[in-house]
Amino acid sequence: MIYLEVPKKLRTLVNQARQTADNVFRPISRKYDRAEHDYPIELDMFAAIMDGMNDALGDEGAGSGKLGRSASNTGEIRNGINMTSVLGLAELCRGDVGLSLTMPRQGLGNSAIAAVANDEQLARFGNCWAAMAITEPGCGSDSAAVRTTANKDGDDYIINGEKIFVTSGERADAVVVWATVDKNLGKAAIKSFVVEKGTPGMEVTRLEKKLGIKASDTASISFNDCRVPRANLLGTEEVNADKGFAGVMQTFDNTRPVVAAMAVGVATASIERTKELLSKQGIEFDYSRSSKLSSQLQAEVYKMEAELEAARLLTIKAAWMADNGIPNSIEASISKAKAGRVANAITLKCVELLGSVGYCEDELLEKWARDSKILDIFEGTQQIQQLIIARRLLNKSSSELK
Numbered sequence: 001m002i003y004l005e006v007p008k009k010l011r012t013l014v015n016q017a018r019q020t021a022d023n024v025f026r027p028i029s030r031k032y033d034r035a036e037h038d039y040p041i042e043l044d045m046f047a048a049i050m051d052g053m054n055d056a057l058g059d060e061g062a063g064s065g066k067l068g069r070s071a072s073n074t075g076e077i078r079n080g081i082n083m084t085s086v087l088g089l090a091e092l093c094r095g096d097v098g099l100s101l102t103m104p105r106q107g108l109g110n111s112a113i114a115a116v117a118n119d120e121q122l123a124r125f126g127n128c129w130a131a132m133a134i135t136e137p138g139c140g141s142d143s144a145a146v147r148t149t150a151n152k153d154g155d156d157y158i159i160n161g162e163k164i165f166v167t168s169g170e171r172a173d174a175v176v177v178w179a180t181v182d183k184n185l186g187k188a189a190i191k192s193f194v195v196e197k198g199t200p201g202m203e204v205t206r207l208e209k210k211l212g213i214k215a216s217d218t219a220s221i222s223f224n225d226c227r228v229p230r231a232n233l234l235g236t237e238e239v240n241a242d243k244g245f246a247g248v249m250q251t252f253d254n255t256r257p258v259v260a261a262m263a264v265g266v267a268t269a270s271i272e273r274t275k276e277l278l279s280k281q282g283i284e285f286d287y288s289r290s291s292k293l294s295s296q297l298q299a300e301v302y303k304m305e306a307e308l309e310a311a312r313l314l315t316i317k318a319a320w321m322a323d324n325g326i327p328n329s330i331e332a333s334i335s336k337a338k339a340g341r342v343a344n345a346i347t348l349k350c351v352e353l354l355g356s357v358g359y360c361e362d363e364l365l366e367k368w369a370r371d372s373k374i375l376d377i378f379e380g381t382q383q384i385q386q387l388i389i390a391r392r393l394l395n396k397s398s399s400e401l402k
Helices: 008-034 042-060 081-092 097-101 108-116 119-125 183-189 246-280 296-323 329-354 365-376 382-394
Strands: 130-133 149-153 156-167 174-180 190-196 202-207 218-229
Touching (some): 008 365, 081 296, 097 365, 108 130, 108 190, 108 246, 130 156, 246 365, 329 382
Antiparallel strands (some): 149 156, 174 190, 202 218
């Protein structure tokens, strides 16, 4: 049975994350929003503190660098890494989404390493900061359409191709690159490779200027005859047409609830601040009264809070299932689809309700509205999540339901 309150053993971590959001992230949020591509040096100290906390907590540590799935459902209910990461990031993103995305050693590539790497690879790459490179100029939401190639050459693979929209692509120590080892075998031949920074043939070609999350760098990277050791291939070399590329896709089952949690965090911040500002104008919120007796403005806030709570519970469920060895692919997509859409709607509605106060840079509300948009796009757009959900519910393959 899943319980809905925050587990006692995780309350300290959640409180620490909230204090970090309020006292570390928010004070520098506007600074790095205006100074796009500048590295937030304040995060180095925070990352060191987080590493120490994770070492002390062991397997209960937080962050995408530790994300993984329980090997099996043992019958014992547990709240592990996935739940810890979801609860912690929801609080951090109350402060700043971009800063949360650019924390050292917490890249999305780290979650791929944690999900499918073997023990030797975990020992080598466990403490590095890894970005994730999937999207290509001709391959967006359809991950199976990857065209970057990895051709075997003795004990190495030669990677050629271009990746775009790589979060932390310039700052990370390594990039987990999705590439096909045989174009003729379709998605079953897609594998992921760890390419370390400085590898000859790998070059950051551009940094994107973005609507939001400006504290996080987003890079384009080219690979020209980039030689990577065979030992850097994550998972098995075998190409299994029946299994497809389920191994690399398992990463998404862990990271989509994390992105949903980030959306919950920024939406929570927007509602909290909106209520504070409205209270200063004499507008109070009485939950003992029927919504029918409330003003239109109050009713809008109540509606947003209900939608946010639904997104939060779906996110917690998806993370809990991963921690307890229960397949959660559909739940991960449901949580991501719901939370991404809700965060967009809530942050924009809060700006609308507060008028000029919400629209101007005197408040972080307009920034939160800009930051929230990416959470409905990366890790699979709203439309892709709905397609995945439909395939699971109807038991259809990707070729049968496009």
